[in-house]
Amino acid sequence: METSVQTKVCIKCGEDKELEKFQIHRSSGNRRNVCHECQRLQKREYTRTQNKELVSKRKKEWTERNKEKIKEYTKRYYELNSERMNEYQKRFRTENPEIVKERKRRYYQSNKEQINLKTKKYFEENKEHLVKKQKEYYENNKDWISEINKEYRLKNQERLQQYFKEYGEKYKDKISKKSKKYYLKNREELIKKSREYNLKNSEKVFETRKKYRELNREKLSEGKRNHYLENPEPYILRSLKRLKRLREPQKPKWSNPELIRRIYLKMIRLREEGYNVSVDHIIPLNGKEVWGLHIETNLRIIDRLENTSKGNRFKSCSDSELPLNELELDPSFLEDL
Ligand SMILES: [Zn+2]
Numbered sequence: 001m002e003t004s005v006q007t008k009v010c011i012k013c014g015e016d017k018e019l020e021k022f023q024i025h026r027s028s029g030n031r032r033n034v035c036h037e038c039q040r041l042q043k044r045e046y047t048r049t050q051n052k053e054l055v056s057k058r059k060k061e062w063t064e065r066n067k068e069k070i071k072e073y074t075k076r077y078y079e080l081n082s083e084r085m086n087e088y089q090k091r092f093r094t095e096n097p098e099i100v101k102e103r104k105r106r107y108y109q110s111n112k113e114q115i116n117l118k119t120k121k122y123f124e125e126n127k128e129h130l131v132k133k134q135k136e137y138y139e140n141n142k143d144w145i146s147e148i149n150k151e152y153r154l155k156n157q158e159r160l161q162q163y164f165k166e167y168g169e170k171y172k173d174k175i176s177k178k179s180k181k182y183y184l185k186n187r188e189e190l191i192k193k194s195r196e197y198n199l200k201n202s203e204k205v206f207e208t209r210k211k212y213r214e215l216n217r218e219k220l221s222e223g224k225r226n227h228y229l230e231n232p233e234p235y236i237l238r239s240l241k242r243l244k245r246l247r248e249p250q251k252p253k254w255s256n257p258e259l260i261r262r263i264y265l266k267m268i269r270l271r272e273e274g275y276n277v278s279v280d281h282i283i284p285l286n287g288k289e290v291w292g293l294h295i296e297t298n299l300r301i302i303d304r305l306e307n308t309s310k311g312n313r314f315k316s317c318s319d320s321e322l323p324l325n326e327l328e329l330d331p332s333f334l335e336d337l
Pocket of ligand 1: 010011012013014015034035036037038039
């Protein structure tokens with residue numbers, strides 16, 4: 001049997017080889033299925049990967065142990081080779097903008113809060129300088145910036161409107177506080193500017209104001225009343241001044257100043273109670289055709305809206321022809337004078 005050469009196929013390389021090329025298993029006494037050659041390669045490969053893992057593990061451990069040292073070393077290295085490193089980094093940045101961008105994005109995402117906090121702090125500490133710089137930059141690049149802003153606004157009109165609406169409602173108090181402060185600080189200039197604008201666009205301004213008044217009648221009178229209640233002195237002074245300017249014959253000596261005073265005091269009391277009232281001259285003081293007198297019997301307390309809309313429409317006529325509200329006098333208003 002020894003004359004015929006026996007062979008076996010290796011399951012690794014697939015070659016048909018002599019039996020001697022296959023090692024005998026020490027325990028079973030059978031030949032292996034992998035040839036000598038392949039077995040050797042396998043063993044080497046195994047050691048290599050095993051080693052690799054071991055090496056990388058040791059490296060990691062070493063790095064962990066020498067963290068501070070490495071940091072120090074890297075720093076020193078950078079310092080010593082700053083020029084070369086800068087050069088290299090610059091080249092890298094220009095050659096790999098995508099990678100840089102991605103890195104920045106990733107860095108920002110994982111350090112968001114810290115970065116925002118830092119930025120805020122930096123801004124607070126350098127506010128004046130930064131604002132100044134920004135202003136300068138804006139002045140120097142005004143034209144194209146305003147061009148771009150305009151374009152952006154037009155493109156996102158609806159979205160912006162929605163945004164500002166929501167923002168305004170959310171921060172109502174804060175905004176009104178801020179704008180009040182701004183107004184007080186820049187009052188003179190603002191007044192001057194708006195005066196110039198109004199002069200330039202007088203017709204347009206007039207129309208807009210009229211329309212606004214018509215649309216917001218109640219709101220405006222409410223506002224006026226509140227303003228009056230908060231600081232009534234200037235109002236009272238003004239009306240006293242107006243009365244002083246009256247023509248002499250309109251203030252006859254036989255009037256009862258004490259009664260007149262009480263009527264005005266009553267009006268003030270009513271206003272404090274929330275009534276929207278004013279003292280009205282039944283026959284107007286400066287009518288076109290007649291001048292009324294400033295006497296107690298020509299005074300009444302009326303609803304303010306009625307008074308302001310009355311204007312100067314008093315016409316000389318007999319009492320029976322007077323419009324109803326000219327004669328009406330709420331007696332309760334004068335009860336406890
Ligand atoms: Zn083989």
